[in-house]
Amino acid sequence: MILVETLNSVRHQSSSSSQPELPAIEARNLVKTYRGDVRALDRLSFRVEAGAIFGLLGPNGAGKSTTVKILTTLSRPDSGEARVAGLDVLRDAERVRHAIGCIGQKSGVDSEATGRENLTLQGRVYGLRGTELKRRVAELLERFGLDQAADRVTRTYSGGMQRRLDVAMGLVHHPSVLFMDEPTTGLDPEARADMWKEIARLAREEGITILLTTHYLEEADRLAQRLAIVDRGRVVAEGSPEELKSELRGDTIHMELAQAEDASKAHSVLSRLEELRELVIDTRTLYARADRGATTVPIALATLESAGVKVASVTVARPSLDDVYLRYAGRSFREADQGGSR
Numbered sequence: 001m002i003l004v005e006t007l008n009s010v011r012h013q014s015s016s017s018s019q020p021e022l023p024a025i026e027a028r029n030l031v032k033t034y035r036g037d038v039r040a041l042d043r044l045s046f047r048v049e050a051g052a053i054f055g056l057l058g059p060n061g062a063g064k065s066t067t068v069k070i071l072t073t074l075s076r077p078d079s080g081e082a083r084v085a086g087l088d089v090l091r092d093a094e095r096v097r098h099a100i101g102c103i104g105q106k107s108g109v110d111s112e113a114t115g116r117e118n119l120t121l122q123g124r125v126y127g128l129r130g131t132e133l134k135r136r137v138a139e140l141l142e143r144f145g146l147d148q149a150a151d152r153v154t155r156t157y158s159g160g161m162q163r164r165l166d167v168a169m170g171l172v173h174h175p176s177v178l179f180m181d182e183p184t185t186g187l188d189p190e191a192r193a194d195m196w197k198e199i200a201r202l203a204r205e206e207g208i209t210i211l212l213t214t215h216y217l218e219e220a221d222r223l224a225q226r227l228a229i230v231d232r233g234r235v236v237a238e239g240s241p242e243e244l245k246s247e248l249r250g251d252t253i254h255m256e257l258a259q260a261e262d263a264s265k266a267h268s269v270l271s272r273l274e275e276l277r278e279l280v281i282d283t284r285t286l287y288a289r290a291d292r293g294a295t296t297v298p299i300a301l302a303t304l305e306s307a308g309v310k311v312a313s314v315t316v317a318r319p320s321l322d323d324v325y326l327r328y329a330g331r332s333f334r335e336a337d338q339g340g341s342r
């Protein structure tokens with residue numbers, strides 16, 4: 001009962017614009033070191049307003065899953081504090097577990113049980129019984145397009161169907177805060193688009209606060225109202241996708257060189273041009289920013305040509321989240337993701 005009151009108060013505050021909003025999730029200076037001296041979290045902090053979709057965006061090993069595990073009470077920080085749905089994750093772990101739904105990076109579905117059995121068991125764990133449980137299971141099976149397949153063992157489900165069942169299981173007890181660790185990794189584009197729609201609907205129509213982690217810049221850009229870019233266990237930038245992008249003045253120029261060996265020569269001649277700033281090389285691609293991309297590109301190309309450097313392609317674009325990441329982490333997202341964060 002106390003739990004329900006807490007949740008209602010979180011929801012109530014979110015709908016009242018005159019009240020200062022109580023954050024649904026708050027992480028303060030979380031530190032976590034694993035054996036072998038891996039500092040997975042290094043004073044990580046952020047907050048999520050009730051009813052929002054918040055993205056934790058970062059490459060492999062950035063600390064996303066470690067953060068989710070701490071916030072969902074599956075792991076303890078070495079230091080720092082966290083509150084979820086108004087409750088302290090260390091002191092009130094049991095109540096936090098009832099207030100949240102959690103969809104882990106790895107599927108929690110029992111592959112030898114049917115979809116209906118998986119959901120029913122999950123509902124029992126949360127204390128649902130009898131007709132209430134039956135009704136909730138049927139409702140979720142239908143909502144997630146699994147009613148036809150409900151009585152098949154989930155080993156026969158496609159990746160997208162298994163992921164939808166994972167989400168349905170996370171929702172069985174009507175949580176107010178939902179954690180989704182990489183909800184769309186491994187899904188094909190169509191299944192990913194369906195999942196995006198469902199995530200947006202949960203926040204919009206049911207007022208559920210959603211924290212999702214993702215490797216996909218596009219996913220964070222499309223779905224999250226606010227996001228934190230995490231790198232090496234720290235938040236390096238936080239804001240709405242638009243805010244983060246608009247902090248980068250001007251245009252982004254990407255120049256792919258014909259030969260990787262020319263990269264350092266290209267960097268050295270281009271760094272003398274005052275029209276270009278924030279020049280970064282990643283193998284054979286040069287990234288730079290300019291106030292006016294369209295007039296700067298010919299100057300840059302002429303400079304490279306007179307240095308004998310051949311260019312394979314050039315693009316000029318408005319800043320993307322990739323550029324935001326590059327700016328704050330000092331390397332491209334692709335490079336960080338392929339190489340791991342450390």
Ligand SMILES: Nc1ncnc2c1ncn2[C@@H]1O[C@H](COP(=O)(O)OP(=O)(O)OP(=O)(O)O)[C@@H](O)[C@H]1O
Pocket residue numbers: 034035038039040058059060061062063064065066067105215342
């Ligand atoms: N149980 C563990 N024991 C030792 N080191 C761990 C453990 N779990 C995570 N780590 C390390 O902590 C760091 C952060 O890992 P974490 O899983 O939080 O990253 P992530 O951002 O979720 O990465 P990914 O995108 O690959 O899922 C990594 O260097 C990882 O190797």
Ligand SMILES: [Mg+2]
Pocket residue numbers: 064065066105181
């Ligand atoms: Mg992870």
